[in-house]
Each structure stands twice: as C-alpha cells, then as structure tokens.
Amino acid sequence: MDFKEKIELIKQFDHYIQNQCTGKPAVLAKKLGVSERNIFRLIETLEFMGGDLEYCSKIESYRYKKSGCLQLGFEVYNPENTSPALIELNVLHGLRLAGATQT
Numbered sequence: 001m002d003f004k005e006k007i008e009l010i011k012q013f014d015h016y017i018q019n020q021c022t023g024k025p026a027v028l029a030k031k032l033g034v035s036e037r038n039i040f041r042l043i044e045t046l047e048f049m050g051g052d053l054e055y056c057s058k059i060e061s062y063r064y065k066k067s068g069c070l071q072l073g074f075e076v077y078n079p080e081n082t083s084p085a086l087i088e089l090n091v092l093h094g095l096r097l098a099g100a101t102q103t
Helices: 003-018 025-032 036-048
Strands: 053-056 061-064 088-090 094-096
Touching (some): 003 036, 036 053
Antiparallel strands (some): 053 061, 088 094
C-alpha cells in the first residue's frame, strides 16, 4: 500500500468512526477491503495521531473518546505565526494530528 492509499484508508476509517458505523473489526475490514490485522494497524495509526479510540459494543462501532476531527492537509501561514502546520510527517509512523503529543 503506498502513502496516498494509506491516507485514503485513514480518511475512510475516520468517516466510519465519525458516523459511528464501523461495525466489528471483521465487518470494517470487509468495508475497507483490508485484513483484520490492517484494521488494528489503522487503530494504532489513529491513536498515534492523537485520536483516542474505543469500541462501543452497544452501537457496534469504534468511536473517539473525545469530540474532535481528523485533519490531513497543508496549512500555509506567515513566518510570524509560530503555530505548527496541520500535518506532521513522521517517516516511521505516518501522519498524526496537529497538536498531538508524540511519545
């Protein structure tokens, strides 16, 4: 899977999370066209990016523990603005949410 495909997969997974319709890992794997193992890798990636996830058996869906949204993109700011860009690229771990602390 190349970088662009991984980003699209992360976006799709986030969409299902936001709409609380992921289903169980096996169901989600089928929806996204990946293995169950890849679902757990996606969960690890989203958690690395700052998305704290939990599975709710009542609604049979993953959800974020705190309200928020995934942001993937490029933000242009002037040199006087010292805030970080929306996207940080980490060669080993992929993408993470802006403002998330790295361990």
